[in-house]
Every structure is written in C-alpha cells, then in structure tokens.
Amino acid sequence: MCGITGIFTPYGSDPSRRDAIGRQMAARLRHRGPDADGFWSDDHVLLGHRRLAIVELSPLGAQPMASDSGRYVLSFNGEIYNFVALRDALSAAGHRFRSHSDTEVLLALIDRDGLAGALSACVGMFAIALWDRQERRLSLARDRMGEKPLYYGWCGQSLVFGSELKALTAHPGFDRRPSPAALEDVLARGFVGPADSIYASVSQVPPATIVSWDMTEIGTPDWNDGQQHRYWDRERVARDGLANPFVGSIDDAADALQATLANAIALQSHADVPVGVFLSGGVDSSLVTALMVALAPDRVRSYSIGFLSKQYDEAIAARAVADYLGTQHRDRYVSEQEALALVPDLAGIYDEPFADSSQIPMVILSRLAREDVTVALSGDGADELLGGYNKYARGDRLWHASTRPLLASGLRGADLIARPIAAMASRTNAARRIPWHSLSSASDLYQAGDRDTFIRSLGMLNRRAAQFVAVPSPSGCSGLACSSGFSYRRAAMLDDLRSYLPGDILTKVDRATMTASLESRAPFLDHRLVELCARFPDALLFDGDEGKRVARHLLYRLVPRPLVDRPKAGFMVPLGEWLRGELQPWARDLLASPATASVLNVPRCRSLLDQHCRGPHDLSARIWPILSVAAWAVATYS
Known part of the structure; x- marks a missing residue:
C-alpha cells in the first residue's frame, strides 16, 4: 500500500524543475507511504512513489520498478492478492524472479500480456501508473471496484496525477477553480462522483478502467482527455448474473x-x-x-x-x-x-x-x-x-406506489402546501412539530419520470441542492445508466455499486x-x-x-x-446534537467566511442551519454537506 504521483510532459519541459516539483508532490503523500520514497524519470515522465511496506519488506520491493525487459516502469499502489499463484505459473513457464514482491509479478504479467491482459488476471485492489518506454505511452489504471483512488488533470502542458488531490495541488500551475457540477453533487449526495473531482480541471480514473496517452497521437482530437479502456464491467456482470442465475x-x-x-x-x-x-x-x-x-x-x-x-x-x-x-x-x-x-x-x-x-x-x-x-x-x-440497505425494500414499495394515480398525484403536489408552511414553521411552535420538509421531499421524489431518476432521487440528501450553490451547474447532478431489465432492488444495488x-x-x-x-x-x-x-x-x-x-x-x-440479530445500524455520530451545541460556532464561522460565499449561497445555507438549531427536526444530513463544502472552500481559498 502506497501513494503514487507523477508528471507527464509530452510537449517537453525542464526535467530538473519538473523533477523538483514531482518530489514536492510526493512529499504530500508521506502518510500513505511513510517507509520510503522513490523516483524514476526520463525526458517525458516522472514517476514518484511513497512506500508502505506490506509484502517484501526489503529494498527489492522498492518502486518505481522496471520490468525485466526494461520496456515498462511501474508505480503501483495496492495489492495483487493472487500474486503467489501468478508467480508460480510464470516461474513454471521459465520466468525468474529476484524478489517476493507482487509488483515484480505484475510487471512480468504486463511484459507478457500487456496491461489490460495482466489486470484481467489479477485479483486485487490497485491504482497504477505505467510508462511504456518503447511505445512512449503513459497509462493510468484503477481496480475493478474503485478501492484505490487515482486523480489526474492538466497543469498547462503537463499532465499531473496522484493518489490524492493534495499531491496535484502541490504543482505551482494547478487550477483551483471548482466544478459547479461536483459542488451540486456533494450537496445532493454527500460525495463527488467516482470519475470526477471537486476541481473543474481534475478527473478520477473510473473504476475498472485504463486511461492512456500515446505520444505518437499528440494533437489528435480529444488527446488531452486520454483513451479509455474498460477491462471489466459491473453492468455486464450483473446482466450475466441474470442470464445465468x-x-x-x-x-x-x-x-x-x-x-x-x-x-x-x-x-x-x-x-x-x-x-x-x-x-x-x-x-x-x-x-x-x-x-x-x-x-x-x-x-x-x-x-x-x-x-x-x-x-x-x-x-x-x-x-x-x-x-x-x-x-x-x-x-x-x-x-x-x-x-x-x-x-x-x-x-x-x-x-x-x-x-x-x-x-x-x-x-x-x-x-x-x-x-x-x-x-x-x-x-x-x-x-x-x-x-443489505433498508432503502432497497423501502424504495421498491415507494416506486410501486407511484403507479397508483391518486396517491402519486397527491404527493406530486404536496409541496404546494408544504413549502409555504415549512417557511412559517420557525415562527409557529405547532407547525415546527410537523415534518413539512419530509412532505416536500416526498413531492420531489414523485416528480421522477422514470425509475432510474427515482432511484437517484431516493439516495439524495438534498433534492434541491442547486439552490445552495453560488453558481449552479447547468447539467445538475450526474445521472445513471439505464437499468432496464433489472428488478427495482437489483437496479438500486447496481447504482450503488457504480456510485x-x-x-x-x-x-x-x-x-x-x-x-x-x-x-x-x-x-x-x-x-x-x-x-x-x-x-x-x-x-x-x-x-x-x-x-x-x-x-x-x-x-x-x-x-x-x-x-x-439486531437492527441494522450505521457507523453514526450524534451530528444533529453537535450542530445545535458545540459545533454551532464552528459552523457559523465557516458560513461567515468570504471564501464560502464564493461557492455557496450563504443566506440559504444559514437559513437551513437556523431551522435546524431552532426546530425539533434533525436537518443535519442536509447541513453537513454544506459545511463540508464550506470547510473545503475556507481551506482552499482563504
């Protein structure tokens, strides 16, 4: 387990300056790999590595590591769990290993089968940066389920990448403009999507995907975005499961x-x-x-x-x-x-x-x-x-209820009364005790015109997230792929696996x-x-x-x-109580910062916090995303 980072300079650069920046980027990841660091560079790429030694504790497991052929250089974060069996098979075919490292086994597989073929044979979790010295190709890859993170983006004419955003932000040319769509995603769902980041200039390698840049194709359309190859597909696995139960x-x-x-x-x-x-x-x-x-x-x-x-x-x-x-x-x-x-x-x-x-x-x-x-x-x-989530069965019932015309029609219009009454609730003790915000949320839910939108809406913390963003995204939150052919519960499970x-x-x-x-x-x-x-x-x-x-x-x-045998419980904290008590000054200080006002509609955010602090209803699930955005903005822009 480690932290990886690097810089790709296809258009040329000063290698000494590039390498110095790369070392600063790697230093930001020391917590991921406190045992050692390592670097490898040539005219167009620097690969950096911070090591947390798990398997093969000796220097023979150090990275970046080159393949026996000399063609590939790898910086690898993660574990190949079946590496012993893979090593035995490669040894039987005549390959000789210097170490007991899974990294060396992975490189031997890549030498033989290419990156996609090697990853298809691996059982593991990983984020990978691979430089092909022969083809002059950089490839970034991520494990099937998305256990290990890998961010990438352009800083001028340099592609930077790393296990965490703090490595990328160490680059002096980093563009810190936020992504309005990602901000809205956080407020609606509590997190940024697994292929995106909070910065407009940075993406994540999607799970089960290889993204590559070939220097022979510089200048071709969409070259800067990289070529994506998916080597494993969750939806195909789900459909194969239906076909072969x-x-x-x-x-x-x-x-x-x-x-x-x-x-x-x-x-x-x-x-x-x-x-x-x-x-x-x-x-x-x-x-x-x-x-x-x-x-x-x-x-x-x-x-x-x-x-x-x-x-x-x-x-x-x-x-x-x-x-x-x-x-x-x-x-x-x-x-x-x-x-x-x-x-x-x-x-x-x-x-x-x-x-x-x-x-x-x-x-x-x-x-x-x-x-x-x-x-x-x-x-x-x-x-x-x-x-395992209660929402699968609950959502199934709610979705089927939406097919009952009278009930669905009533719920779709619920916020005609819920919204104005909720606005007055803070001034009337009797009104405070009625969960008008829940009725309004039900109205939002039943606006969904199809099942996939309904599933996405059911998982949202705030279905009106756009009103809390200073500059709303024109596209709104990211949508779902079509889940036709699956039962409601399987469609919801598949969406959770994706997102x-x-x-x-x-x-x-x-x-x-x-x-x-x-x-x-x-x-x-x-x-x-x-x-x-x-x-x-x-x-x-x-x-x-x-x-x-x-x-x-x-x-x-x-x-x-x-x-x-006990009711399902999340890994929870008494957040609602804290926001009414000891965390309230911290929350209000965040909302008072000019940095927060640059990304959030502060009056609306403050009004929601006031409702929570005055009323009996716990609105912390909607407030915590707002405060997480505010805390990030203060740390980033102050």
Missing part, C-alpha cells in the same frame, strides 16, 4: 458464499506485517471475522470503537462477537470532545468536500488499529452486493485508513465474489424486506444468532 437451495448458496469469501480472506490475510480486522458486531464484519478466525494460525486481532450514547454505540455488540470467537479484541470509547476535535481536520484529510459523518469514527478507529497492525480487513461492500460504493464508502475508508498509514482490505470486493453475488436471485438475497438472507444464513452457522 444460481440454482440451488439457501444452503447451497451459503456454501458457495463461504467458499468464495473464505478464499478471498485467506488471500487478503497474506502479509509480511501484522494483520487485524475491523469488527462492528454487524453481519458483514462478524462474518469476515468468523471466517478469518477459522483460517488464521494465530489469534486474530479485532478492533471497534464506541460512544457513550447507547444510540450510537456498537462496541457492546462487537465485544460480544469477539468474546465468542476468541479474538484479541480492543475497543475504545470515544469522548465527544475527542470526536469534535477531529472535525476541523477533515477537510485536510479528505482534500475535497466529503459529507459522510461516519468519517469521524472511521478515522479514530483506523488510528486505534494502527497502534498494533499495518493491515485491517473490513466488511465493506456486502450491503451493495447482498442487498455510492466507490464515491462514498471506499473514499471514506481509503482516506481514513491512509491518514493513519494503515492498509484496509475488503474481502467482499474480490471480483470473483462480486460475480457470484450477481448470480444470486432476489429470493436468496431478501427475506421480505430484510436483505443479506444468504449472508445471515451463513453467519448463523458460525456465530449464535442472538449475538448478531
């Missing part, structure tokens, strides 16, 4: 899930450093922990945190599962003061507005685990693959863990498991409104049912 009982499905997940855990537990697991006591993390315990030769280390408020405390449930499984468990209760003290640092950790408030406990949990281990497994991805999982969940985990120099691994995101879950029909995923049927069935074999 799993046939068998719930026991058969649990057997298949256990075999595939156990193999992923075994591969991801391989490291030359200590490995642990995040344990919340929920279905996903308990299942990963239970299988890890069954496979591990030594006692597994598990970690959880809790808050003193029972409403937000997961530590009790996690401790009960840990005691049953016999893990070496550490939990820690976080004081309100400690959590609040972290809030001003979030803009620096995430580099762009990010409004999932579970980022706060995630950062604290990562720091706790890093005291003992360098790698931690998690249960991330299970909800999106196995139908919410990489944009929110994986972004949260990557930045939180890497700020602590901790590598997080997600066994559920092994692409072979993704392909298996796509074949499970709805009857194996859902038991009425409750999702993850097959995962629960498997878990009940490993852990007593009473320990894990």
Whole structure:
C-alpha cells in the first residue's frame, strides 16, 4: 500500500524543475507511504512513489520498478492478492524472479500480456501508473471496484496525477477553480462522483478502467482527455448474473458464499506485517471475522470503537462477537470532545468536500488499529452486493406506489402546501412539530419520470441542492445508466455499486485508513465474489424486506444468532446534537467566511442551519454537506 504521483510532459519541459516539483508532490503523500520514497524519470515522465511496506519488506520491493525487459516502469499502489499463484505459473513457464514482491509479478504479467491482459488476471485492489518506454505511452489504471483512488488533470502542458488531490495541488500551475457540477453533487449526495473531482480541471480514473496517452497521437482530437479502456464491467456482470442465475437451495448458496469469501480472506490475510480486522458486531464484519478466525494460525486481532450514547454505540455488540470467537479484541470509547476535535481536520484529510459523518469514527478507529497492525480487513461492500440497505425494500414499495394515480398525484403536489408552511414553521411552535420538509421531499421524489431518476432521487440528501450553490451547474447532478431489465432492488444495488460504493464508502475508508498509514482490505470486493453475488436471485438475497438472507444464513452457522440479530445500524455520530451545541460556532464561522460565499449561497445555507438549531427536526444530513463544502472552500481559498 502506497501513494503514487507523477508528471507527464509530452510537449517537453525542464526535467530538473519538473523533477523538483514531482518530489514536492510526493512529499504530500508521506502518510500513505511513510517507509520510503522513490523516483524514476526520463525526458517525458516522472514517476514518484511513497512506500508502505506490506509484502517484501526489503529494498527489492522498492518502486518505481522496471520490468525485466526494461520496456515498462511501474508505480503501483495496492495489492495483487493472487500474486503467489501468478508467480508460480510464470516461474513454471521459465520466468525468474529476484524478489517476493507482487509488483515484480505484475510487471512480468504486463511484459507478457500487456496491461489490460495482466489486470484481467489479477485479483486485487490497485491504482497504477505505467510508462511504456518503447511505445512512449503513459497509462493510468484503477481496480475493478474503485478501492484505490487515482486523480489526474492538466497543469498547462503537463499532465499531473496522484493518489490524492493534495499531491496535484502541490504543482505551482494547478487550477483551483471548482466544478459547479461536483459542488451540486456533494450537496445532493454527500460525495463527488467516482470519475470526477471537486476541481473543474481534475478527473478520477473510473473504476475498472485504463486511461492512456500515446505520444505518437499528440494533437489528435480529444488527446488531452486520454483513451479509455474498460477491462471489466459491473453492468455486464450483473446482466450475466441474470442470464445465468444460481440454482440451488439457501444452503447451497451459503456454501458457495463461504467458499468464495473464505478464499478471498485467506488471500487478503497474506502479509509480511501484522494483520487485524475491523469488527462492528454487524453481519458483514462478524462474518469476515468468523471466517478469518477459522483460517488464521494465530489469534486474530479485532478492533471497534464506541460512544457513550447507547444510540450510537456498537462496541457492546462487537465485544460480544469477539468474546465468542476468541479474538484479541480492543475497543475504545470515544469522548465527544475527542470526536469534535477531529472535525476541523477533515477537510485536510479528505482534500475535497466529503459529507459522510461516519468519517469521524472511521478515522479514530483506523488510528486505534494502527497502534498494533499495518493491515485491517473490513466488511465493506456486502450491503451493495447482498442487498443489505433498508432503502432497497423501502424504495421498491415507494416506486410501486407511484403507479397508483391518486396517491402519486397527491404527493406530486404536496409541496404546494408544504413549502409555504415549512417557511412559517420557525415562527409557529405547532407547525415546527410537523415534518413539512419530509412532505416536500416526498413531492420531489414523485416528480421522477422514470425509475432510474427515482432511484437517484431516493439516495439524495438534498433534492434541491442547486439552490445552495453560488453558481449552479447547468447539467445538475450526474445521472445513471439505464437499468432496464433489472428488478427495482437489483437496479438500486447496481447504482450503488457504480456510485455510492466507490464515491462514498471506499473514499471514506481509503482516506481514513491512509491518514493513519494503515492498509484496509475488503474481502467482499474480490471480483470473483462480486460475480457470484450477481448470480444470486432476489429470493436468496431478501427475506421480505430484510436483505443479506444468504449472508445471515451463513453467519448463523458460525456465530449464535442472538449475538448478531439486531437492527441494522450505521457507523453514526450524534451530528444533529453537535450542530445545535458545540459545533454551532464552528459552523457559523465557516458560513461567515468570504471564501464560502464564493461557492455557496450563504443566506440559504444559514437559513437551513437556523431551522435546524431552532426546530425539533434533525436537518443535519442536509447541513453537513454544506459545511463540508464550506470547510473545503475556507481551506482552499482563504
């Protein structure tokens, strides 16, 4: 696990100046790789690397690394979990290796099969910068699910790229203009889309995609945007699953899930450093922990945190599962003061507005685990693959209700009364107690003319986000690809795999863990498991409104049912209380900054905060994205 960065100068430049800037860019990523740095350059490219040593701790694993042929030079962030099997196959074919590094195995595969062919053979998570010295081609690539980030954009005639935006912003020519569409996305959904960034000049390599620039094609149309090649397709996997569904009982499905997940855990537990697991006591993390315990030769280390408020405390449930499984468990209760003290640092950790408030406990949990281990497994991805979110069943009911003409017509017109009454609610105690804002939101939801738009609207924190942006985007929030042919629930799950999982969940985990120099691994995101879950029909995923049927069935074999049968709970903090209390001065100071006024409609934002502070309704889900934008703007433009 590492941080990568670099500069591509196809039009020529002063190499010494370019290399000096590249070193400054790499220094911004030291937290991702505190163990060593490395650089490689020629006339047109500089590759930089910050190393967090996980496999092959010796200098033989250092990067950037050149292939045996000398044709390719690679700067690589991530892990190839099946590298031992790949190395054995390559060795049997006559290849000789100098090290036990997965990077060397990946380069040998690229030498033989090309980049797309090599990545198709890999099980792993990664962000890659590859320079082809023969073809004079730069390629940037990202893993199938989007676990590892990779940003890129042009600074004048130089293409800059890196694992985090803070590397790119170190370039003196960086263009800091915000993207109005991304601002609106953050306010509507809480995160920037997985192919975009908060800056108009910067994109992300999309998951499962290679973006390349060939110097022989300089000047051709759209050359600056790069050529994109998708080497794996989530939608195709989903459609193949429909065409070839799993046939068998719930026991058969649990057997298949256990075999595939156990193999992923075994591969991801391989490291030359200590490995642990995040344990919340929920279905996903308990299942990963239970299988890890069954496979591990030594006692597994598990970690959880809790808050003193029972409403937000997961530590009790996690401790009960840990005691049953016999893990070496550490939990820690976080004081309100400690959590609040972290809030001003979030803009620096995430580099762009990010409004999932579970980022706060995630950062604290990562720091706790890093005291003992360098790698931690998690249960991330299970909800999106196995139908775990409550919104899948709830949205299904709401969508079918929209086909009832009388109900749909009434809800579409609801805000004719809801909006004016909500505006008066702050002046009338009786009106305050009625959730008029919820009725107005229902009206917005039923304006959706098709199912994909409805799914996107249901996932929004603020369906009228444009009114809070200083300069609204003409295009609005990014839309969805067509999901025709899927059931409502499968369409919603597919949308989350495309957008919410990489944009929110994986972004949260990557930045939180890497700020602590901790590598997080997600066994559920092994692409072979993704392909298996796509074949499970709805009857194996859902038991009425409750999702993850097959995962629960498997878990009940490993852990007593009473320990894990509890309502689904997110990784939550009492944000609404904090914004009425100790965080309120911080919030108001942010909204008073001139930097905030350059990107947000401050009067509307302040009015929403006032409603929250005065009234009984918790509007923190809509306010936190506004404050995340404001905190980013103050850090960027002040």
